Amino acid sequence: MAILTPGAPVPVDAPDDSSPRRPARRGNAGRDGGRKIGSHVLLIILVIYFITPLWWLTVAATKDTAGLFSGSGGPLWFDGEFNLFNNIAGLFEHQGGIYWRWLGNSFFYALSGGVGATILAVLAGYGFAKYRFRGRNAFFSVLLGAVMVPMTALVIPTFVLLSNMGLVNTIWAVILPSLLSPFGVYLMRVYTQDAVPDELLDAARVDGAGELRTFFQVSLPLLRPAIVTVLLLSVVGTWNNFFLPLAVLSDPNLLPVTVGLNNWQALSNAGAGGEQVWNLIVTGAFVSVLPLIIAFLSLQKYWQGGLSLGALK
Amino acid sequence: MALTELAPPPAPAKPRPTRRPRRQIDRMDRKRQRWGWLFVAPFALVFVTFLVAPLAYAFWMSLQTSTLATGTSFTWFANYAKAFTDPIFLEGLGRVASFALIMIPAQMIVALVAALVLDNLSTALSKFSRLMIFVPYAIPVVIGALMWGFLYSPRFGPATDIFGLVGLAAPDFLSQGTIFASLVNIVTWQWAGYYMIIIYAALRGIDPAIYEAARLDGANGRQIALRVKVPMISSSMVMVLIFALIGTLQFFTEPQVLRAVAQGAIPVSYTPNMYAYSLAFSYSQFNYASAISFALGIVVFAGSYLFLFLTRKQSGLK
Numbered sequence: 001m002a003i004l005t006p007g008a009p010v011p012v013d014a015p016d017d018s019s020p021r022r023p024a025r026r027g028n029a030g031r032d033g034g035r036k037i038g039s040h041v042l043l044i045i046l047v048i049y050f051i052t053p054l055w056w057l058t059v060a061a062t063k064d065t066a067g068l069f070s071g072s073g074g075p076l077w078f079d080g081e082f083n084l085f086n087n088i089a090g091l092f093e094h095q096g097g098i099y100w101r102w103l104g105n106s107f108f109y110a111l112s113g114g115v116g117a118t119i120l121a122v123l124a125g126y127g128f129a130k131y132r133f134r135g136r137n138a139f140f141s142v143l144l145g146a147v148m149v150p151m152t153a154l155v156i157p158t159f160v161l162l163s164n165m166g167l168v169n170t171i172w173a174v175i176l177p178s179l180l181s182p183f184g185v186y187l188m189r190v191y192t193q194d195a196v197p198d199e200l201l202d203a204a205r206v207d208g209a210g211e212l213r214t215f216f217q218v219s220l221p222l223l224r225p226a227i228v229t230v231l232l233l234s235v236v237g238t239w240n241n242f243f244l245p246l247a248v249l250s251d252p253n254l255l256p257v258t259v260g261l262n263n264w265q266a267l268s269n270a271g272a273g274g275e276q277v278w279n280l281i282v283t284g285a286f287v288s289v290l291p292l293i294i295a296f297l298s299l300q301k302y303w304q305g306g307l308s309l310g311a312l313k
Numbered sequence: 314m315a316l317t318e319l320a321p322p323p324a325p326a327k328p329r330p331t332r333r334p335r336r337q338i339d340r341m342d343r344k345r346q347r348w349g350w351l352f353v354a355p356f357a358l359v360f361v362t363f364l365v366a367p368l369a370y371a372f373w374m375s376l377q378t379s380t381l382a383t384g385t386s387f388t389w390f391a392n393y394a395k396a397f398t399d400p401i402f403l404e405g406l407g408r409v410a411s412f413a414l415i416m417i418p419a420q421m422i423v424a425l426v427a428a429l430v431l432d433n434l435s436t437a438l439s440k441f442s443r444l445m446i447f448v449p450y451a452i453p454v455v456i457g458a459l460m461w462g463f464l465y466s467p468r469f470g471p472a473t474d475i476f477g478l479v480g481l482a483a484p485d486f487l488s489q490g491t492i493f494a495s496l497v498n499i500v501t502w503q504w505a506g507y508y509m510i511i512i513y514a515a516l517r518g519i520d521p522a523i524y525e526a527a528r529l530d531g532a533n534g535r536q537i538a539l540r541v542k543v544p545m546i547s548s549s550m551v552m553v554l555i556f557a558l559i560g561t562l563q564f565f566t567e568p569q570v571l572r573a574v575a576q577g578a579i580p581v582s583y584t585p586n587m588y589a590y591s592l593a594f595s596y597s598q599f600n601y602a603s604a605i606s607f608a609l610g611i612v613v614f615a616g617s618y619l620f621l622f623l624t625r626k627q628s629g630l631k
Contacts, residue, residue, distance in 0.1 A: 039433055046423075046426075054460075056464060068469055069469065075464075126352055130349075131348055133346040150559060150562065151563070154364065157368065158363060176363060177363045179363070185356060239453060240453040242453070247594065261459065265459055285456045
């Protein structure tokens with residue numbers, strides 16, 4: 001979650017070119033082969049470190065509870081029996097299949113919160129970048145300060161506020177606070193300033209386009225890379241959010257998958273007899289992790305340039 | 314939060330270029346002003362409702378004390394006085410500070426090393442590695458902590474087998490003495506890849522001609538990395554540091570999740586955030602919890618602001 005909140009005002013001396021891609025470097029290929037072997041070994045060690053938990057999760061999702069404790073292949077290899085499909089079936093049965101409801105909730109919260117936050121950020125960033133209006137600088141400096149307000153410090157006050165509004169334990173309690181993305185606005189403003197030249201807007205106006213039409217037809221297409229980035233960051237932020245739904249939701253039917261699985265784990269650890277569902281927790285975690293990993297792998301070309309926007313601009 | 318103090322005095326309208334004083338332009342400008350506000354308004358509404366209002370409300374609440382006997386009364390800064398002398402809160406704050414001292418360098422070193430190595434290579438393996446190192450960022454923090462909880466567990470985890478290979482007994486990763494390192498490991502695993510991408514992008518932005526020049530001057534690979542590359546990406550490093558600092562000071566999810574498997578080692582008040590959470594939701598002490606939240610918010614805000622100020626040269630802020 002931290003990533004959505006912070007945002008240091010960033011370098012002015014950074015290169016103009018926001019694309020990290022560049023033709024391969026000349027000259028140093030093959031010159032110091034020895035060092036390259038060392039680099040590759042180091043890389044492989046790093047990859048093993050970063051990938052082991054995921055490998056464990058994949059393997060563990062194919063085991064039943066007994067296999068998790070004492071599988072024939074040990075914790076890091078497959079057990080004799082393959083139970084992935086049994087486990088998935090178990091997810092449909094345990095507590096009436098509430099797991100799928102949680103997964104659906106997560107999708108719903110992430111999409112509505114993420115898309116909403118992005119729309120607000122694009123509009124506001126554009127407004128800040130391309131219009132001079134009274135109070136603009138004041139508001140923007142307040143916003144810059146807000147980027148550094150830790151979002152978790154807002155959770156308890158937000159809870160009290162929402163409960164006064166009678167919104168606690170409704171979907172709004174998760175969606176509405178997720179719309180707030182000061183960092184997104186900041187990114188959009190910085191990006192818009194460079195990507196949409198004033199001359200272009202003036203030309204559109206001279207041609208008789210209204211402000212809205214100029215925005216939708218001239219500016220929006222130019223802003224696409226930044227929009228994808230902000231969307232990705234806010235969707236991931238909402239999907240991963242834990243503290244907020246933990247505080248504002250108590251109805252099990254409304255929980256996102258993160259809070260739901262955590263509840264199962266807490267119950268299982270408490271040793272409550274019928275609630276020890278280790279295999280379902282593991283399989284549930286595995287299933288819930290897949291969508292984001294697939295999204296990241298397939299949207300590579302967007303986020304690789306995009307996530308660094310904040311760094312380069 | 315001291316948000317309002319940040320704002321400069323009400324915007325002095327930008328002096329208009331003197332060469333276009335025509336009335337028509339004036340009218341256009343006024344229309345544009347309205348459009349500017351229209352674009353910003355939806356966000357401003359959310360900003361006020363879910364940031365300014367909760368903060369103001371929290372501050373208001375934190376100035377009051379309610380007890381069963383006397384009801385709610387206005388006690389000014391009593392809650393803050395209580396917080397900053399509350400050994401539990403101070404202990405949590407100190408713990409978070411020591412996490413910051415260990416965890417942030419750990420994340421940054423891993424991220425920097427990975428980025429420098431990747432910047433030197435352009436093979437299929439390096440492309441693949443870049444993705445794999447980044448992948449943990451795609452995993453929700455809760456799930457990451459759950460997974461590590463299993464891996465640390467003596468019942469489920471591989472530690473016994475791995476240490477058994479070399480004839481050692483596995484340490485208990487969830488005991489009082491080791492939980493600190495265990496948490497550092499989870500956070501490093503989760504975030505280093507994201508920071509690596511930011512640093513890597515900055516490295517790619519450097520003009521390779523500079524390396525040629527350094528090489529002609531007789532610099533070797535390591536010297537180029539440490540004396541040319543690192544100084545040139547200092548602004549990105551500062552940004553990563555701020556990200557990590559803000560994240561670390563509000564540490565909550567990982568210890569909260571690990572608590573279920575390591576209750577002995579992680580008390581409910583392990584970090585200030587966890588303390589505030591348990592005060593509010595287990596003991597219904599919303600006033601004191603607000604004061605703790607607010608005090609923590611001020612510490613984080615002041616900390617990151619101070620840091621930005623101290624590094625304004627590196628971060629490019631004049």
